[in-house]
Amino acid sequence: MQASADFDTSEALTERQQAVLDAALRLLVEDGDNLTMTAVARRASCSKETLYKWFGDRDGLLTATVQWQASKVRVVPVDGKGLDLASLTASLERFAADWLKVISSDTSIALNRVAVGHAGSGKDDLGAIVLENGRFALARRLKPVLEAGRQAGLLDFSDAETAFRTFFGLVARDVQIRLLLGDRLGLTAAAIGGDAVRATQQFLALYGAKTGPQAPRAG
Template sequence: MACPDHNSSTAERRQRVLDAARALMAEQGFRVSMEAVAHRAGCSKQTLYAQFGSKHALLHDLMQEHLDITTSRLEAFNGQAREPLLAFAIEHLERLSAPDVAASCRLFSAESPQFPEEARAIWRDGGQALLARLASWLSLAMEAGCLRHDQPHVAAEMLLSMLVGLELERQRFSVAQRTPQARRAWAELAVDAFLRAYAPASPAVQC
């Protein structure tokens, strides 16, 4: 069948497909098919392939959307460090704690040995891309004198590790996760600890 609501915009149709793919990945992991996505989104498989080209391209766009939302406060360095880092930290923890993301992560972890290429693509388009974006932003903060200049990629991985803590382990073993208030408190603790660890020797600017 053809996509319904021919008056809806291309962006709306695209978002409907991404939402469908996200929900199905939480249910089926790497086994999700383009046919299932088309059925859930309410469009034909031919329309889906015409819009995205392949399952790999669709998953890439889905990870890109997730990444764009998570790093929206890190689009440009504006001379401040704590406020945008804290906003990023809270958004990152909220996204990781979303039920569909948590379910997808559990399935990906279990299925990665059976789908190594798909798993590597998810890591490349997700975790590795997130690390690169954060490192780029931290590099700008270091150049501005807000942080000690020292291996931005290492700093980015350290901050991400501090933020996530044991949250993924809680998800893996179905242990109750932190409340939104507790996540924000943890984000503040982690960001402030990171800023102390990477504080410049002689702060020349107010960040």
Template structure:
């Protein structure tokens, strides 16, 4: 499980999911404390108690979305090349599912909208709590694979950036710009496989 998910109680997670639903359906204007409280069946006082101000609530929403990405773990028993391949493909597939979801697209559009007005708070939070957290956790597996002799690189962080780029390509950008050819679910697994195969050709030791 992603560590980000562990900071929220079941009730708080339900509230964040309600907020995400409002964001997707109505955009930024729909994301008011009154609307979230009504949708989640809680009081505004509870929202402020749990999450603080609006920026803190948005940060929590981003953390909730990032928690949906399954961080790849090294197999506890038999850490083989095949196990590494499967772990990376599962991660890449899940990352594509989350990044291409309506929720992630809505969050990125909101961040872009705010940045155009000179407010970079949400964008920085997306980078730190979303991409940054996922990357930091995934590099743990890459270092373990290097220690096991399966991968070779100068920097695990740089290798992760290559993996991330190979997985996402320009897919999210196209969706953000309104490309109607959103990848179908059956294609996401294939895209993940291709990306991981390219990554391993670059960094695998043999």
């Protein structure tokens, strides 16, 4: 089974279900490819029957696990009618910082390593699950912010997907592949915050409208 629904996992799941998914993530870090429903049930102190009832099967559990991890990347909603440059910038910076924090965590690194290892192997659909409920879901959540920026005259682009991919690339750079290959980048909170600001400013330099509403000057 491959679930592809895009929803706010943090709101849809109970605290008990969230604890189960956290247990699954810890097992992925420890055991990688050997994740089983039995192991998750044992670690989370619940029955396999409960897991099957909640998540359907192993792919369903993996899907919910990826969605739970991706839900930690917050997209600050914006009001298209009253949107200004300061609010748009803050929303983009928050997204960038959250995404860098999530992908640099041990759990995301372990999850992505397993997904890459399974890609094209026929073992399961984990690679497709990670794409659909990770990168693609994040695009669906951020594009409305980009569209709101365009409607407010703050951004100028012809295709939201292209604009999203540009922003995503500016945020990610080579960080994710280096982490997957074992490089220790030392991504402190301060470094992540600085990278988020830099990526956002570079994106606005590329896609910011040349004329239009400007953020109020301080003082």
